[in-house]
Amino acid sequence: MPGGRRGLVAPQNTFLENIIRRSNSQPDSSFLLANAQIVDYPIVYCNESFCKISGYNRAEVMQKSCRCAFMFGELTDKETISRVDHVLEHQLHDQFEILLYKKNKTPLWLLLQISPIKNERDLVVLFLLTFRDITALKQPIETDDAKGGLSKFAKLARSVTRSRSVLVSQFSSHLPNLKDTTKQSHLAQMMSLSADIMPQYRQEAPKTPPHILLHYCAFKAIWDWIILCLTFYTAIMVPYNVAFKNKTSEDVSLLVVDSIVDVIFFIDIVLNFHTTFVGPGGEVVSDPKVIRMNYLKSWFIIDLLSCLPYDVFNAFDHDEDVSAQMF
Numbered sequence: 001m002p003g004g005r006r007g008l009v010a011p012q013n014t015f016l017e018n019i020i021r022r023s024n025s026q027p028d029s030s031f032l033l034a035n036a037q038i039v040d041y042p043i044v045y046c047n048e049s050f051c052k053i054s055g056y057n058r059a060e061v062m063q064k065s066c067r068c069a070f071m072f073g074e075l076t077d078k079e080t081i082s083r084v085d086h087v088l089e090h091q092l093h094d095q096f097e098i099l100l101y102k103k104n105k106t107p108l109w110l111l112l113q114i115s116p117i118k119n120e121r122d123l124v125v126l127f128l129l130t131f132r133d134i135t136a137l138k139q140p141i142e143t144d145d146a147k148g149g150l151s152k153f154a155k156l157a158r159s160v161t162r163s164r165s166v167l168v169s170q171f172s173s174h175l176p177n178l179k180d181t182t183k184q185s186h187l188a189q190m191m192s193l194s195a196d197i198m199p200q201y202r203q204e205a206p207k208t209p210p211h212i213l214l215h216y217c218a219f220k221a222i223w224d225w226i227i228l229c230l231t232f233y234t235a236i237m238v239p240y241n242v243a244f245k246n247k248t249s250e251d252v253s254l255l256v257v258d259s260i261v262d263v264i265f266f267i268d269i270v271l272n273f274h275t276t277f278v279g280p281g282g283e284v285v286s287d288p289k290v291i292r293m294n295y296l297k298s299w300f301i302i303d304l305l306s307c308l309p310y311d312v313f314n315a316f317d318h319d320e321d322v323s324a325q326m327f
Contacts, residue, residue, distance in 0.1 A: 015117070016033070016045065016283070017283045017284055019031065019033070019128065020047065020279075020283040021283060023047055023049065027049070028049075028132060028133060029049065029130060029131070029132055030046075030047055030049035030050035030052075030053055030130075030131045030132075031046070031047055031049075031050065031128060031129060031130045031131065032045070032046045032050060032061075032066055032068075032127075032128075032129040032131075033045040033046075033126055033127070033128060033129075034065075034066035034126065034127040034129065035125075035126065035127075036091065036116065036117070036124045036125055036126055036127050037124075037125060040065045040067075041065055041066045041067070041088055041127060042062075042063045042064065042065060042066070043061055043062055043063060043064055043065070043066050044062070044126075046058055046061045046062070048280075050131065053102070053108065053110075053131070053133055054071060054100075054102055054103065054108075055102040055103030055104055055106075056070075056103050066088070066127055066129055067081070067084060067085065067088070068100060068129075071100040071101050071102075072100065072101070073099070073100070073101035073105070073107065075099050075107060076098065076099050076100065076101070077098065077099065080096055080097075080098050081098075083096060084096060084098070084112070084114070087114050088114065088127065091116045091124045092114070092116070093114065093115050093116060094113075094114055095111065095112065095113045095114075096111075096112045096113075096114075097109065097110070097111055097112075097134065098110055098112050107135075108133065108135055109133070109134050109135040109137070109138045110131045110132065110133060110134065111131070111132040111134045112129060112130070112131055113129070113130045114127060114128070114129055115127070115128040115129075115130070116128075208276065208286045209286060209287075209288060211274055211288075212274055212275070212276060212286055212288060212291070213271065213274055213275045213276065214275075214276050214284070215275050215276045215277055215278070215284075220271075220275060223268070223271065226264070227264070227265070227268050230261050230264060230265070233261065234261060234306070237254075237258065241254075241258075258309070259309055262307050262308070262309050263307075265303065265306055265307035266307045268303065268307075269300070269303050269304065269307065272295050272299070272300075272303070273291065273292050273295055274288070274291070275291065276291065277291065277294060
């Protein structure tokens with residue numbers, strides 16, 4: 001079947017892996033991917049960071065419109081919503097500051113960047129929506145409930161704080177506004193994804209470090225089939241060897257075969273320390289240190305116990321029993 005050979009033929013489309021890797025390098029950044037060729041532009045992928053800042057899980061976000069209407073609230077600017085619709089409709093590249101709401105109705109200021117992603121035929125196939133939380137850079141948002149729940153002392157403290165903020169802002173207005181300019185330019189530089197650095201949605205050969213095997217390459221697929229067959233052989237022969245202990249030490253043919261199988265299992269352990277795996281975000285992890293730590297925490301102990309030469313141990317035990325009977 002065509003789907004059965006997916007992942008075994010190079011080159012691969014590594015666009016999603018590149019985007020996830022880029023997002024992981026910026027912990028305070030999150031993103032959505034939306035289909036640009038379907039009506040209402042449904043979301044086809046969201047990373048874990050977006051789920052954390054929005055409060056929605058991935059199942060609740062998938063297939064919803066990338067307009068994020070489910071996060072709109074009473075203070076969301078209608079003009080900004082119209083600009084977002086215009087950018088999506090005309091497949092443009094733009095950036096906005098928009099007020100959205102979490103699942104628990106908490107307001108959240110986000111810097112939103114929309115980038116159209118083109119394929120090899122220069123057709124826009126995806127929208128990349130990148131979000132950065134800028135709530136700390138904005139004035140606190142007050143709701144009627146919050147105002148009504150404040151005590152007189154809290155209102156007085158807030159009034160004093162605001163008065164102080166006004167005096168500081170008036171004093172700062174006479175100074176060069178270099179700090180704000182630097183902050184805004186730095187933020188814009190971090191959010192900018194020009195055509196030169198934007199990962200392209202096209203087929204390209206996966207890049208891995210030296211001595212690292214791709215888990216979907218042809219060699220690894222054949223090797224896994226060999227390991228599967230030897231696993232069935234071991235599952236049959238180990239109970240047989242345990243049940244029938246009347247074989248003599250001269251019958252070494254079966255012992256040699258079992259020893260070869262154990263050596264192959266040991267080689268498989270070595271290869272697993274150099275084989276990529278799929279991370280929790282759907283990306284292919286190729287960092288050697290991460291690969292080894294992941295294998296040590298998962299299947300290493302089980303694989304090590306499975307490759308121990310138990311038949312050799314049994315042979316020595318049988319020889320000791322014979323020697324004991326002679327004396």
